Amino acid sequence: MTTETQEPQEKKPKLLGLIPLDWRLDLTAIKPIRRLFKSRWFPLLAIMVNLFIFVIILLSGIVGGLSSGNYSFGIMFVWILWWVLLMMLLVPGLSRTWCMVCPLPTVGEWLQRLRILGVGEGGLGMNWKWPRRLSNMWLMNILFLATTFFSGFFTVKPLATFILLGGIIVLAIILSLLFEKRSFCLYVCPVSGFQGLYANMAMTEIRVKDPEICRKHKIKTCEVGNKNGYGCPWLLKPHELNRNTYCGMCLECFKTCPFDNMAMKVRPPGTDLLVNSKRGLDEAWKGFIMLGIAVMFYVAMMGRWGFLKDWVRAETLEGWLKFAGIHAVMNLLLIPAVFFVFALLSKLASGARETSLRSVFVNLSYSLIPMGLAAWVAFSFGFLLPNGSYLLHVVSDPFAWGWDLFGTAGFPWTPVLTAWLVPLQFVSLFAGYLVSLDYGYKLACQTYIDKAAAIRGFLPLLAFLTLVVIFFGWLYGG
Amino acid sequence: MNFKTILVAALVLGCTVLPVAAVFLYENYRTRDLTADIIARAPERGNFSPQKLTVPAGKEVKLRILNNDTVVHGFAIPALGIDAGEIKAGHVVFLTFTPNRPGAFDFYCTRWCSEFHLQMRGVLEVSGP
Numbered sequence: 001m002t003t004e005t006q007e008p009q010e011k012k013p014k015l016l017g018l019i020p021l022d023w024r025l026d027l028t029a030i031k032p033i034r035r036l037f038k039s040r041w042f043p044l045l046a047i048m049v050n051l052f053i054f055v056i057i058l059l060s061g062i063v064g065g066l067s068s069g070n071y072s073f074g075i076m077f078v079w080i081l082w083w084v085l086l087m088m089l090l091v092p093g094l095s096r097t098w099c100m101v102c103p104l105p106t107v108g109e110w111l112q113r114l115r116i117l118g119v120g121e122g123g124l125g126m127n128w129k130w131p132r133r134l135s136n137m138w139l140m141n142i143l144f145l146a147t148t149f150f151s152g153f154f155t156v157k158p159l160a161t162f163i164l165l166g167g168i169i170v171l172a173i174i175l176s177l178l179f180e181k182r183s184f185c186l187y188v189c190p191v192s193g194f195q196g197l198y199a200n201m202a203m204t205e206i207r208v209k210d211p212e213i214c215r216k217h218k219i220k221t222c223e224v225g226n227k228n229g230y231g232c233p234w235l236l237k238p239h240e241l242n243r244n245t246y247c248g249m250c251l252e253c254f255k256t257c258p259f260d261n262m263a264m265k266v267r268p269p270g271t272d273l274l275v276n277s278k279r280g281l282d283e284a285w286k287g288f289i290m291l292g293i294a295v296m297f298y299v300a301m302m303g304r305w306g307f308l309k310d311w312v313r314a315e316t317l318e319g320w321l322k323f324a325g326i327h328a329v330m331n332l333l334l335i336p337a338v339f340f341v342f343a344l345l346s347k348l349a350s351g352a353r354e355t356s357l358r359s360v361f362v363n364l365s366y367s368l369i370p371m372g373l374a375a376w377v378a379f380s381f382g383f384l385l386p387n388g389s390y391l392l393h394v395v396s397d398p399f400a401w402g403w404d405l406f407g408t409a410g411f412p413w414t415p416v417l418t419a420w421l422v423p424l425q426f427v428s429l430f431a432g433y434l435v436s437l438d439y440g441y442k443l444a445c446q447t448y449i450d451k452a453a454a455i456r457g458f459l460p461l462l463a464f465l466t467l468v469v470i471f472f473g474w475l476y477g478g
Numbered sequence: 479m480n481f482k483t484i485l486v487a488a489l490v491l492g493c494t495v496l497p498v499a500a501v502f503l504y505e506n507y508r509t510r511d512l513t514a515d516i517i518a519r520a521p522e523r524g525n526f527s528p529q530k531l532t533v534p535a536g537k538e539v540k541l542r543i544l545n546n547d548t549v550v551h552g553f554a555i556p557a558l559g560i561d562a563g564e565i566k567a568g569h570v571v572f573l574t575f576t577p578n579r580p581g582a583f584d585f586y587c588t589r590w591c592s593e594f595h596l597q598m599r600g601v602l603e604v605s606g607p
Contacts, residue, residue, distance in 0.1 A: 044486075045489075048489050048490070048492075048493045049493075051490075051493040051494060052492075052493040052494075052497055055493065055494055055497050055498060056497060056501075059497075059498060059501060069548075070567070070568060071567060071568020071569070072568070116486045116490065117482060117483075117486045118482070156548075393568075397570070399501070399505075400544065400546065400568050400569075400570060401505060401508075401542075401544070401570060402542060402544070402570030402571075402572060403508075
């Protein structure tokens with residue numbers, strides 16, 4: 001008689017103990033989707049539709065209802081519809097799909113290539129390399145934070161939204177003519193950074209199907225391009241793609257791969273958080289800034305402190321300077337400093353002397369991403385439910401000239417499900433908290449050498465995340 | 479130029495220049511019989527603009543009152559029995575009437591819109607035949 005002894009199988013990691021993290025569903029196995037992704041008309045046609053909407057947005061910023069933000073097509077479409085779609089659906093669901101169809105850098109890219117649909121050599125511009133020192137998220141962090149200093153105008157004054165969007169388009173064109181490919185999107189665009197960071201949480205990803213095929217393929221057409229498409233405009237190596245952060249989903253790699261080896265897959269949310277590549281302080285700070293801005297936006301737009309609203313809206317220069325100063329210090333110093341204390345406690349509690357404090361600080365900071373995204377989803381409910389009905393008015397009368405294109409211009413302001421606002425916000429926050437805890441523990445296991453150290457090191461993070469969720473709960477519903 | 483190039487060029491124009499042109503052409507068509515636009519803003523933000531309007535007696539007048547402000551306004555010419563009622567922020571009201579007698583007729587904001595509300599007024603001058 002023989003006795004078989006089986007090695008205990010290592011448990012597959014699961015999200016919240018439910019969904020295996022390596023589960024994938026290839027959407028591009030569906031033939032019409034694959035055909036669409038390989039066509040040069042896509043995403044071009046979607047960009048065109050978006051371009052049309054942006055032309056109307058820009059026009060509404062300079063004509064028509066110049067003062068009344070709630071009846072401005074531009075303000076409603078950008079700060080209600082677009083922002084809510086971005087934070088509640090696009091980024092959590094479809095990663096950086098917005099970048100796929102974004103019209104802002106389009107004109108710059110067309111000039112760069114001197115082509116709109118086709119593929120070819122040559123074009124306009126200097127094609128310089130982006131400076132190495134700025135090849136990170138710091139510039140985007142600063143620009144996005146600086147943009148929020150003027151948030152008191154963007155959501156109220158149509159002209160301010162026009163200046164912001166117009167400025168981004170002009171800057172994108174200038175930088176596209178100076179620097180190679182999508183340098184503007186990668187390193188400058190204020191919207192790009194947080195999308196990249198939160199795209200780690202997305203439920204979809206673009207990856208290769210079979211890495212072995214890429215390994216054997218000597219000419220990396222996804223990098224250098226071929227007659228079917230351009231080499232990755234986002235300066236990535238699509239054959240090595242393992243995080244959503246810097247992939248703008250332009251789909252060029254679908255067109256250039258001769259082996260049809262690229263796929264868009266559905267996956268459990270957040271799996272990129274565990275990918276230890278290109279992690280850094282720039283991304284950590286992006287996480288802190290996004291959390292801080294979620295607090296500030298709520299306080300300024302929906303909070304109960306009138307004097308803060310006056311500061312944000314620059315009723316006096318002194319008040320606005322106070323706001324900008326406090327906001328900058330809170331985001332750039334205070335939140336990181338508090339997190340640093342908890343990272344230090346984590347390292348001390350773990351007893352892992354060989355693990356650097358920097359890696360503890362950086363690695364654990366990624367656990368803030370689910371919580372931050374949830375705070376934004378909760379914040380977005382606070383916008384959408386009370387104010388969404390304004391969209392029906394502005395779509396019929398986009399320039400406040402008394403038009404009634406679709407018969408909805410007279411639709412009154414109608415708050416929807418506002419009795420459910422706080423419960424929905426709490427559910428969002430709690431879901432984000434749970435996912436943050438789950439990934440926080442997994443990140444602690446990645447950071448520390450053994451499980452016992454990881455558990456001890458996780459406890460201060462648990463405390464920090466709990467304090468964060470209690471704070472947001474108090475802020476939104478207290 | 480091949481067909482694809484022409485199609486793409488048409489699409490780009492259709493998404494950019496064409497909508498802008500269409501917007502202004504449509505607006506010009508809609509307002510072809512408009513006598514005047516009156517923009518309503520609280521006195522400290524610009525008041526009625528224009529504050530003085532001259533129209534001939536006996537001819538139909540069509541006014542468009544645009545509340546470009548952040549507060550509710552009203553519009554009335556009591557001497558002519560005209561009252562547009564409440565005009566919400568961002569909303570627009572059209573008024574059509576025929577002043578039959580010459581004279582200067584004050585128009586007013588009829589909603590308490592700011593601490594300077596009482597200064598929110600203008601004059602419609604109806605000139606004789």
